[in-house]
Amino acid sequence: MPYNKRRQDCTNKSGEKGTFVTIKKDGGKRQCWKSEEAFNRSVAARHAREADETVESTEEEQLTEKILRQIIRQALIEAAK
Numbered sequence: 001m002p003y004n005k006r007r008q009d010c011t012n013k014s015g016e017k018g019t020f021v022t023i024k025k026d027g028g029k030r031q032c033w034k035s036e037e038a039f040n041r042s043v044a045a046r047h048a049r050e051a052d053e054t055v056e057s058t059e060e061e062q063l064t065e066k067i068l069r070q071i072i073r074q075a076l077i078e079a080a081k
Contacts, residue, residue, distance in 0.1 A: 002026070003038060 008021045010032035020033040033039040 005036070 002025050003022045003023045004025060005020065007019055010018050010021050010030075012018055012032040014031075016034065018032040018034045018038075020036050020039055021040060022031045022033065024030070033042070
């Protein structure tokens with residue numbers, strides 16, 4: 001996981017106070033959460049989004065492969081004539 005997490009008083013962008021901070025491991029982005037459960041929910045959502053993106057790219061790859069196979073078949077049929 002690319003984030004370190006720790007208990008610390010913090011304030012998020014909307015001005016709400018929290019007690020849980022996540023810091024991106026490369027030292028960049030910091031986020032404030034009200035609780036560890038809120039952080040865990042966000043991580044689950046992030047993983048779900050990444051999984052959806054992976055499925056979409058896999059479908060695109062399958063479509064591309066299907067089209068390429070059709071083109072190759074047509075070329076072989078025309079070469080055999």
